[in-house]
Amino acid sequence: MLLSRSLLTLLIGSLLGAQTPSPVPVELTAAEKQFQATLENVTLAGFYSLGGNSQLKEDRYVIERVSKLGDDLWKFEARIQYNKQDMKVAMSFPVKFAGDTPVISLTNFTVPGFGAFTARVLIYDGAYAGTWASAKPGSQHGGTMFGKVLKNLTPTKQ
Numbered sequence: 318m319l320l321s322r323s324l325l326t327l328l329i330g331s332l333l334g335a336q337t338p339s340p341v342p343v344e345l346t347a348a349e350k351q352f353q354a355t356l357e358n359v360t361l362a363g364f365y366s367l368g369g370n371s372q373l374k375e376d377r378y379v380i381e382r383v384s385k386l387g388d389d390l391w392k393f394e395a396r397i398q399y400n401k402q403d404m405k406v407a408m409s410f411p412v413k414f415a416g417d418t419p420v421i422s423l424t425n426f427t428v429p430g431f432g433a434f435t436a437r438v439l440i441y442d443g444a445y446a447g448t449w450a451s452a453k454p455g456s457q458h459g460g461t462m463f464g465k466v467l468k469n470l471t472p473t474k475q
Contacts, residue, residue, distance in 0.1 A: 343385050352412070352419040352440065355466060356383045356393075361445055363464010368457055376464060381405075389413055389422075415439070425452040440466060 359380050364373040379396040391412045397404045413422045421438040438447030443466050450459025
């Protein structure tokens, strides 16, 4: 069964057992500091589309924090609330910067249990938007996603 949630849910929720290196303090540029502050204790609330279907489906992700591990690699600490489960996960993703705009940039990125995906999701000025697709040759599984980055009123429960 193909999971019809957007790529972020696939990526964050599927690597529960994945090990990520402990963050080592690294020097951050001004844009990186802004990115880290933008994704501190937030909820990404928005919509995604699947394939050529214009029908939008609701999306929601809780991100506790992000931290730079080195070069273009960032650790995302998040909570996934899906199918009546609440799971805390940590995963590492490549993030590139187009000037002052961070872009989660995945190319044939393997998600254990779900396959490989390609995605570009940018985060800017309180919003996120992007595209995602299965990297499997001939697959029509993919779509777009967009929404707002909302600060949580209280820290997420540990």
